[in-house]
Amino acid sequence: MSAIEKVSCLIIGSGPAGYTAAIYASRANLQPVLYQGIQPGGQLTITTEVENYPGYPDGVQGPEMMVDFEKQAKRMGADIRYGLATKVDFSGDVHKVWIDEEKEMHADTVIIATGASAKWLGLESEQRLNGFGVSACAVCDGFFFKGKEVAIVGAGDTAAEEAHYLSKLCSTVYMFIRRGEMRASKVMQDRVKNTPNIKIYWNTDTDEILGKDRVEAVRIKNNQTGVASEIPISGFFVAIGHQPNSDIFKGLIDMDDAGYIKTTPGTSKTNVEGVFACGDVQDKNYRQAITAAGSGCMAAIDAERYLAAKGH
Ligand code: NDP
Numbered sequence: 001m002s003a004i005e006k007v008s009c010l011i012i013g014s015g016p017a018g019y020t021a022a023i024y025a026s027r028a029n030l031q032p033v034l035y036q037g038i039q040p041g042g043q044l045t046i047t048t049e050v051e052n053y054p055g056y057p058d059g060v061q062g063p064e065m066m067v068d069f070e071k072q073a074k075r076m077g078a079d080i081r082y083g084l085a086t087k088v089d090f091s092g093d094v095h096k097v098w099i100d101e102e103k104e105m106h107a108d109t110v111i112i113a114t115g116a117s118a119k120w121l122g123l124e125s126e127q128r129l130n131g132f133g134v135s136a137c138a139v140c141d142g143f144f145f146k147g148k149e150v151a152i153v154g155a156g157d158t159a160a161e162e163a164h165y166l167s168k169l170c171s172t173v174y175m176f177i178r179r180g181e182m183r184a185s186k187v188m189q190d191r192v193k194n195t196p197n198i199k200i201y202w203n204t205d206t207d208e209i210l211g212k213d214r215v216e217a218v219r220i221k222n223n224q225t226g227v228a229s230e231i232p233i234s235g236f237f238v239a240i241g242h243q244p245n246s247d248i249f250k251g252l253i254d255m256d257d258a259g260y261i262k263t264t265p266g267t268s269k270t271n272v273e274g275v276f277a278c279g280d281v282q283d284k285n286y287r288q289a290i291t292a293a294g295s296g297c298m299a300a301i302d303a304e305r306y307l308a309a310k311g312h
Contacts, residue, residue, distance in 0.1 A: 006106045007033045008312060009303055010097055011078075012085045013113035013245075015042025016289045017279025019069035020296030021111045021303075026076035028304040030109075034073065035083040035099055037245075041066030042115045043280070044289060046140055053289050065289070085114075090252050090272045108312060109274045109303040112253075112261060113296060114245040116280040116287070120238055121153065125209040129236070133215025136238045138162035142169050145235040151176060151218050153206055154239035160188035162239045167195045174231055176204040176220060209236050244281045253277075260284050268299035276302050 009025045011018050014036035025032040039045060044062035051059040060068075074080055083103070088110075089096040097105045118136035120126055126134055135141040138152065142165060151174040152163050159175070160182065166173045175192065180202050182189045192198050203224045210217040215236050221228045244259045254262040254271040261277040263269055268276040278295035280287050 004104045004106055005033075006094075007031065008108045008307060009033070009111065009300075010095070010105055010107035010109070011035070011111045011113060012097065013037050013042065013115055013279065013281070014040050014070070014080070015044060015066070015113060015115045015279055015292055016069060017115070017292040017296035017299070018042075018111070018113035019066070019073045020293040021113060021278060021300040022073035022078035022080070022296075023069075023076050024297050024300030025111070025303060026073065026078045028300065030300070030304060030307065031077070031079070032111075032300075033079045033081065033105070035081055035085055037084050037114060040082070041070070043117075046137060050289065085248060088248055088252060090275055093274075095272075095274060108310070109276065109306060111268075111296075111299045111303060112246075112249065112270075112275065112277040112281055113279045113292075113299070114281045115292075116242040116244045116284075118238065119241050119243050121206060121240065123206065123208060125211075126236075126238070129209055129211060129215050132213060133211065133234060134209060134236045134238070138166050138237050138239070141235070141237075142166050145170050147171055148234040149174070149232065150235035150237060151231065151233045152237040152239055154241070155179065155182040155184060156239070156241060157184045157188050158241070159239035160184040160192045162237060163192050163198050164188075164195060166237065167198050170235070171197065173198045174218075174233065175200045176206055177202050178205055178223065179203065242280070242284075242287070244284075246281055258284065268295060268302045274303075274306055 009030040009032040011034040022034045049059050083099040086101045087098040094106045095110045149172045150170045153176045155177040207219040217232045219230050246259045261282040268278050276299040278299040279292035
């Protein structure tokens with residue numbers, strides 16, 4: 001059993017939100033400790049080119065940008081560590097967080113920046129062929145399917161945006177939509193419907209992705225008629241939304257039905273005093289590196305003010 005460690009500011013998560021919180025908290029002399037979680041750098045580490053983050057006029061690779069963020073946080077004095085928060089107890093004045101099920105941290109303030117993860121259909125073949133033609137990020141992996149036939153499942157703005165992106169690279173994009181309508185905004189729907197090489201299959205479920213070592217085809221079923229068919233493809237993209245990484249906080253902090261942590265509008269404050277949330281774990285609308293970074297800054301400032309008010 002390791003000894004309990006006491007800190008004034010504990011940051012959980014290492015995407016743009018967590019690292020920005022660490023930069024600001026360090027500069028405010030809160031001596032933050034940041035645990036990076038299972039995927040140091042977060043979702044941006046599975047992206048390629050980022051062109052919309054201000055300050056990089058020529059664009060930057062997602063993983064490289066996260067290394068820059070980490071370096072900057074370290075230079076400011078943040079204590080960045082490997083480790084996954086596995087349990088929390090927010091019932092008292094001092095917030096308790098367990099790392100890797102053993103190390104116990106006691107923190108006056110906690111900044112939750114655990115992000116979100118892509119949702120999967122849950123098929124065995126989807127897992128087996130992940131990285132071998134199955135992907136949850138068209139922008140990251142579309143390039144590998146240049147000139148080929150691919151499929152995408154989903155009907156929200158992400159799926160519409162990614163289908164359109166793929167249509168510029170691939171010969172045909174089959175789009176599988178489980179209902180008779182799309183959830184995406186009208187403008188995105190129109191864009192998809194007016195792109196000749198996007199072929200929409202309505203009321204369609206994915207039965208199985210086929211292929212031994214890589215994706216070769218997909219078996220789909222019309223959920224109205226029950227008719228099944230197979231389509232040869234090289235790539236299969238899943239774009240059915242994201243899941244906030246908030247499981248360990250369930251029942252301990254207010255969240256919406258989808259598991260996004262609720263914050264007081266205009267702040268990073270959760271319903272638990274001294275606990276703040278930033279980045280994708282509390283944002284299902286914008287989900288951008290720049291908005292995550294901005295909210296990480298807010299969380300550090302909120303934490304600093306909370307501590308000052310408590311006389312720390
Ligand atoms: P959404 O939750 O909006 O959409 C998910 C889609 O996936 C839905 O159409 C849903 O179908 C479908 N789906 C879910 N589970 C399954 C399944 N098991 N099988 C088949 N289909 C499934 O997620 P998005 O990631 O698209 O968007 C999230 C938020 O981000 C939204 O608010 C969106 O507007 C926003 N966004 C905005 C963009 C922009 O403005 N440029 C770009 C991207 C996202 P069903 O409709 O039947 O439930």
